[in-house]
Amino acid sequence: MAVFSESETLKRVKPSPTLAVSAKARELVRQGKKVISLSAGEPDFDTPENICDAAIKAIKRGETRYTDVDGIPELKLAIVDKFRRENGLEYKTTQVSVSPGGKPVIYNAMMASLNPGDEVIVPAPYWVSYPDMVLLAGGTPVFAIGEMETGFKLKPETLEAAITPKTKWVILNSPSNPSGAVYTADELRALGEVLKRHPQVWILTDDMYEHILFDGFEYATIAQVVPELYERTLTMNGVSKAYSMTGWRIGYCAGPEPLIKAMSKIISQSTSNPCSIAQWAAVEALNGPQDFIPQRSAIFQKRRDLVVAMLNGAKGIHCPTPEGAFYVYPSVAGCIGKQTLSGKIITSDEDFAGELLQQEEVAVVHGAAFGLSPFFRISYATSEVVLTEACSRIQRFCASLK
Known part of the structure; x- marks a missing residue:
């Protein structure tokens, strides 16, 4: 046996x-x-009714076949509009990738870019999947601690101390799972000053909880407030949390075109396209009422x-x-x-x-x-x-x- x-x-x-x-x-x-x-x-x-209705209409239209592996053009355009409208970030549709959930976005980025020995800085406390996805891709997670006394946020000096010649990525998550901590624009600028001194380091910013903010907090993402980092930042998001679409499994990202193309190659040999019906629902989520x-x-x-x-x-x-x-x-x-x-x-x-x-x-x-x-x-x-x-x-x- x-x-x-x-x-x-x-x-x-x-x-x-x-x-x-x-x-x-x-x-x-x-x-x-x-x-x-x-x-x-x-x-x-x-899930809001208008989003469910859009999915039903897509089924009735026969939108039930394979799509482009990294997303339908209509959804990519909705994502481009979202980043422009809400984050002041300009992307082309060729800079956008859609995956079956947020996890595959991170996994595809790591698989497309990491070599053995490459390090990825993971601020702790961290979402449980970050380090293991780095390990699966052959990289080495390096933990940088955000203490309770500093609001569980990564300080510039802590980030600086964690960077080595082997550092390939740093992962930022704001608002944070598990702590709920949110970086201010000024705090992101301070981290950006460190990263500008290390041009080999790419930034993956996980903005999945972007719309769940309290006490009038104004949201910012690092490519928005530190434009010098735009060319080496992958900004990711999804419809799971803000739109209550966890089971629909749609995550997306935008970043440099060479990275997006490399991720598409991974997708083509792994999951292939996200669910066609869920993609049309996500179009309505991003384009429809946000109130x-x-x-x-x-x-x-x-x-x-x-x-x-x-x-x-x-x-x-x-x-x-x-x-x-x-x-x-x-x-x-x-x-x-x-x-x-x-x-x-x-x-x-x-x-x-x-x-x-x-x-x-x-x-x-x-x-x-x-x-x-x-x-x-x-x-x-x-x-x-x-x-x-x-x-x-x-x-x-x-x-x-x-």
């Missing part, structure tokens, strides 16, 4: 921790447990305020207030070393998350999965009723620690 053996490349990576927590929570629910899962980064709003976006952001802000207040009322937890996205990233430093009702000593944020799930049936993702401990991530993309109950359970769990 043949024995399967993983490739050496696959052995370098691990499964997504956030997906693993969500799967464990679903399994406990199937067992009859009343688990509240706050692990998934998925808006609880429905619901600030309304939904206001709901997220109200949820944020609820969660931050309740978590800061939990013994041993300190929860900073994020500027965007729909996550909080609280510290559990005050819970380390304490004992649970079952006699377990909490020695790490992973212990904290595991014991919280066991004792109070609340699923969260431990901070080590995002490269910075001792923290955990909560997604508040769910109702206030659910969030209130979950945070009450967290307060009860923390109060029970000895």
Whole structure:
């Protein structure tokens, strides 16, 4: 009988921790447990009706065949218009690439550009998939820490210290998953001053949560505020978060044409084109009414305020207030070393998350999965009723620690 053996490349990576927590929570629910899962980064709003209608019309028109591998012309034009309208960035359609979700955009960029030994600076805390996609592409992730005291943001001196002659990329994510931190235009300019001194370094900026901003925060992206970096910046986005289209699987990016062409070669031999119907839905998302976006952001802000207040009322937890996205990233430093009702000593944020799930049936993702401990991530993309109950359970769990 043949024995399967993983490739050496696959052995370098691990499964997504956030997906693993969500799967464990679903399994406990199937067992009859009343688990509240706050692990998934998925808006609880429905996809707007006009977008769904556009998909149905596309089906009825017969838009059900293969398309260009990196997106239909109509969607590329909508993306060009979006970048001009919202970000002041000028691109041609030949500088645009569409993929089946945001992850493939990053993966394709890494696969198209990295050689063994190339380094990619990944600011921590980071979205869990960044380092593993770098590893899959043969590169080496280099972690640069954004401390809680600096708002979880990368400081210019930290970036400078992380750059070596082997650095190929730096990944910026604003608003951030997992911390909700958002860079100001001035903060991006300061990072840009560092990057201007290192012309071998390319910039991938993940703007997926661009429209989920709070307290009147004005959004900026680095190619917009540091035009000198335009020729080596890949600006990526998607329709998943702002338009509640996670299952439609459309991510997109714009950048230098040689990079876009190289990514197209990867796409042609891997996924091929994104779903044709989802592409037409994305055209309507980008071109259609946008008025619901600030309304939904206001709901997220109200949820944020609820969660931050309740978590800061939990013994041993300190929860900073994020500027965007729909996550909080609280510290559990005050819970380390304490004992649970079952006699377990909490020695790490992973212990904290595991014991919280066991004792109070609340699923969260431990901070080590995002490269910075001792923290955990909560997604508040769910109702206030659910969030209130979950945070009450967290307060009860923390109060029970000895």
